[in-house]
Amino acid sequence: YSQGGGLSVGVWLDGGGKNDNKVIWTANRDDPPLHANATLTLNEKGLLLSSGVSGENKVVASPNDSAVSVFSASMLDSGNFVLYNKVNHTIWESFEHPTDTLLGGTNGVNLSLRLFLNSTGFLQLINNTDSSIYLEINYRFYQEVSYNYHNENTTTTTSNDGIVHSATLDVDGNFQLYTHQFEPSGGFRTSRVSRALEDYCKVVGFCGINSYCTFNDDRAYCACLPGTDFIDPQRNTLGCKRNYSEAHCKGGKDNIPLYNITPLQNIVWITGDNDVSSTVFLKMGIRSLEADDGTVPHELKPQIKRKDPTLKILLLTFSLVACSCALLAISGVFIFKFRVLRYKRLLEIGNLGLTGEVTLTSFSYNELKRATNGFKEELGKGSFGAVYKGSLNRGRNLIAVKRLEKLVEEGEREFQAEMRAIGRAHHKNLVRLLGYCAEDSKRVLVYDYMGNGSLADLLFKSRQRPDWDERTRIALDVARGILYLHEECETPIIHCDIKPQNILMDDYWRAKISDFGLAKLLMGDHTRTFTVVRGTRGYMAPEWHKNIPISAKADVYSYGIVLLETVFCRRNLDTTVSNPEEIILSILVYKCLVEKKLDKLVLGEEVDKKSLDRMVMVALWCIQDEPALRPSIKTVVMMLEGITDICIPPCPTASSI
Numbered sequence: 001y002s003q004g005g006g007l008s009v010g011v012w013l014d015g016g017g018k019n020d021n022k023v024i025w026t027a028n029r030d031d032p033p034l035h036a037n038a039t040l041t042l043n044e045k046g047l048l049l050s051s052g053v054s055g056e057n058k059v060v061a062s063p064n065d066s067a068v069s070v071f072s073a074s075m076l077d078s079g080n081f082v083l084y085n086k087v088n089h090t091i092w093e094s095f096e097h098p099t100d101t102l103l104g105g106t107n108g109v110n111l112s113l114r115l116f117l118n119s120t121g122f123l124q125l126i127n128n129t130d131s132s133i134y135l136e137i138n139y140r141f142y143q144e145v146s147y148n149y150h151n152e153n154t155t156t157t158t159s160n161d162g163i164v165h166s167a168t169l170d171v172d173g174n175f176q177l178y179t180h181q182f183e184p185s186g187g188f189r190t191s192r193v194s195r196a197l198e199d200y201c202k203v204v205g206f207c208g209i210n211s212y213c214t215f216n217d218d219r220a221y222c223a224c225l226p227g228t229d230f231i232d233p234q235r236n237t238l239g240c241k242r243n244y245s246e247a248h249c250k251g252g253k254d255n256i257p258l259y260n261i262t263p264l265q266n267i268v269w270i271t272g273d274n275d276v277s278s279t280v281f282l283k284m285g286i287r288s289l290e291a292d293d294g295t296v297p298h299e300l301k302p303q304i305k306r307k308d309p310t311l312k313i314l315l316l317t318f319s320l321v322a323c324s325c326a327l328l329a330i331s332g333v334f335i336f337k338f339r340v341l342r343y344k345r346l347l348e349i350g351n352l353g354l355t356g357e358v359t360l361t362s363f364s365y366n367e368l369k370r371a372t373n374g375f376k377e378e379l380g381k382g383s384f385g386a387v388y389k390g391s392l393n394r395g396r397n398l399i400a401v402k403r404l405e406k407l408v409e410e411g412e413r414e415f416q417a418e419m420r421a422i423g424r425a426h427h428k429n430l431v432r433l434l435g436y437c438a439e440d441s442k443r444v445l446v447y448d449y450m451g452n453g454s455l456a457d458l459l460f461k462s463r464q465r466p467d468w469d470e471r472t473r474i475a476l477d478v479a480r481g482i483l484y485l486h487e488e489c490e491t492p493i494i495h496c497d498i499k500p501q502n503i504l505m506d507d508y509w510r511a512k513i514s515d516f517g518l519a520k521l522l523m524g525d526h527t528r529t530f531t532v533v534r535g536t537r538g539y540m541a542p543e544w545h546k547n548i549p550i551s552a553k554a555d556v557y558s559y560g561i562v563l564l565e566t567v568f569c570r571r572n573l574d575t576t577v578s579n580p581e582e583i584i585l586s587i588l589v590y591k592c593l594v595e596k597k598l599d600k601l602v603l604g605e606e607v608d609k610k611s612l613d614r615m616v617m618v619a620l621w622c623i624q625d626e627p628a629l630r631p632s633i634k635t636v637v638m639m640l641e642g643i644t645d646i647c648i649p650p651c652p653t654a655s656s657i
Contacts, residue, residue: 006033009040009049009060011081011094013164016186024079024101024166025094027060044069046083046092063091079103079164102167164188172237173205208239360423361435362416365442372401380454382501382515383536389449398449399434402515403442415443422516425489429481431504431514447514451507455566456500465569468607470509475566475615476640477511478503482559483633485516486552494550498558499539500565538573542625553627556636560622564589567615568601586623586652589616593648614639620649 001012001021008029013022027049034051041048046062047070061083063070071086080103083092095103162182169175175196180188200206200220201213207222208231214221224230224240231238369375372390379387385405391398419436426432437444452458455474458466466474478498485493495502495516502515541557543550561572564585572585582588592598593616602612618639624630629650631639638644 004033006035007038008033011075011079013079013180013188015188016183022166022180022188022190024103025081025097026099028058029099031058042070042073044071046070047073061092061094065091100169104165165193171205172200172203174200174203206237208237210240210242211236360419360433361446363435363437363444363446365437365439365444368401368437368444368446371399375401375403380501383497384515390446398451400447400449402445402447404444419445421491422493424491425485425493425516427481427484427489428510429477429512430484430516431512448506450504450512450514452505452509454501455503455505455511455562458505459500459565459569460571468605468611471566471569472611472615472640474503474511475563476637478513478562478566479559479633479637479640481511481513482555483637485513486555486633492552494552495555495558496550497536497539498555498562499536500562501536503562538571541627543627551627552633553630556622556630556633557624557627559633559636560619560630561586563615563619563622567612567619586620590620590649590651593617593620614642614646617646617649620652621646623652624650625653 001008001010001023008026010026011024013024015021034049039050040060041050041057045059045066047060049058049060050056051058061073061081063083068085068091070083070091072084072088074082074084076082078095081094082090085091164180164182165177166180167175167177177193177195179191179193181191182188197203199215201215206220207213210228211222211224211230214223222230222236227242227244228240229243230236231241368390371392372388375386375388377389379389379400381387382402385403388401388403389398390401415438416436419433419438423433431450432448433445434448435446437446455478482495482498485495493516495513497515498513502513504512504514506512539558539561541550541554543554565572568585568589570585573583574585575583577583581591589598589601592601593613598612598616599609618631618636621629621631621639622636635644639646
């Protein structure tokens with residue numbers, strides 16, 4: 001089609017001689033118009049254009065993959081020009097490379113308006129990957145203006161017979177939707193359906209260069225900046241041009257310029273025909289420029305009024321002194337407050353292990369890092385993180401610092417609320433939670449330090465096993481601690497990970513349950529809850545693997561395993577034994593109980609026969625597969641204390657081991 005005194009390759013709606021053709025796509029739009037004898041060639045590389053002058057071939061349409069060959073091309077009724085391979089698959093289409101117009105089915109990444117016939121223009125409509133559409137000025141010195149349509153879609157419903165819908169980024173910068181109704185006699189009638197901005201003054205580029213827009217009586221008017229006139233008075237939206245020349249900035253008898261521009265370093269100048277500021281002039285009062293003879297002097301020296309520097313020096317000195325005093329005062333206040341707060345915190349920390357009712361302390365991460373000497377001495381590592389030894393109050397209070405890992409992310413308020421609920425749990429058989437740190441993504445817990453290790457160390461690693469009385473006392477201590485968590489504290493807590501490693505021994509060899517701060521809280525009157533699988537293999541209740549609600553009976557099961565291990569000082573699952581029938585302790589114990597041969601499991605040790613039978617039967621009741629068959633922890637305590645009678649339990653299974 002004809003363009004700018006030459007030809008261009010593209011796709012258009014045929015006006016049939018009654019209308020101007022509506023160009024919807026142009027190939028190589030930034031290239032100058034083609035010569036009249038230019039030719040198009042379709043080969044395996046794509047659609048190529050020969051200009052006819054230089055003989056150089058330019059690509060009009062070709063697949064992105066050079067290894068793919070073109071077999072055929074088609075101009076579809078939808079306005080899409082398509083290239084196919086041998087199996088008739090589309091390998092290139094004009095709808096994927098729009099210029100300033102979209103038709104139904106176009107998947108263009110960005111559009112740009114036609115400022116001139118063969119120009120990309122200085123406005124681009126970009127369809128972002130997040131479904132937003134925004135209009136951008138193509139000069140890097142101008143700010144970006146956006147139209148966002150994340151949640152707005154416009155649908156026009158009409159008959160499809162003889163109608164083509166198009167959306168064009170017009171030369172004024174407005175994105176508009178049109179319908180083209182084809183007439184039976186030829187040609188088409190164009191109607192505008194909608195536009196992005198109804199207020200034309202909000203359209204970037206509506207008034208053109210060197211002009212501005214005013215909006216009155218629901219109409220937009222363009223006006224020129226001072227020193228400029230309309231390029232075309234009949235078409236005010238084309239912009240303005242300057243109405244003066246450099247001669248206006250000259251004066252005197254010899255017409256010598258009255259300005260002097262000194263080049264500066266590191267200056268980037270915007271150049272071009274559209275830049276109204278390319279020529280700079282100096283505007284001054286006429287009277288100050290005229291000499292006695294009416295001429296204008298060639299050079300003007302600035303007249304600077306001399307000032308007494310003494311006043312300036314005094315003001316500067318006074319300002320410096322005032323600023324120094326203010327800084328000293330502010331620094332003093334901050335230092336005083338910091339010292340007072342630090343002193344109060346040290347007093348509070350020093351009394352943590354002495355008073356009965358103390359709220360949790362919120363530590364900073366740096367405080368705990370200093371308290372543990374950079375998390376240097378590791379006491380152990382569990383499923384939720386490592387535990388480090390530390391000290392507060394200059395070493396007078398030893399602490400255990402647990403740095404949590406692999407936790408589900410939760411907000412700081414939720415974490416603090418959970419810690420406050422845990423902090424209100426006080427019992428002689430619970431390890432005391434002293435404080436916590438919730439700083440950014442860091443979660444750290446601070447506990448009392450237990451100097452005698454864990455029950456696992458005492459049962460499985462000690463050279464001399466604790467005697468029978470010590471073991472019965474430890475078993476009852478653990479049961480009472482669980483009873484407090486389940487029924488006696490303000491917010492009931494399911495521990496979810498009862499095992500010998502989480503039962504610590506204090507300086508008086510009293511058993512204390514730890515890590516209950518990581519358990520699941522039961523709010524209100526809830527008795528069961530769904531939660532992610534947690535715990536340790538060998539101590540986990542069967543319901544953990546059945547995707548059913550978890551109740552406090554899960555802790556009862558874990559306690560039953562711990563009770564068996566405490567009674568016989570061996571693990572429930574021991575693959576080092578020579579007899580395969582003795583690998584699983586619970587099965588072995590039940591067999592001996594039925595055969596009344598429990599004595600052989602404690603050979604060489606003085607035990608109370610009735611106490612042994614009672615503890616074994618309690619443990620076997622606790623490890624029943626069905627939660628309903630297990631006793632509550634309160635009943636367990638009563639059984640261990642001899643208050644409640646116990647009958648022979650059913651045989652346990654090894655399903656969860």
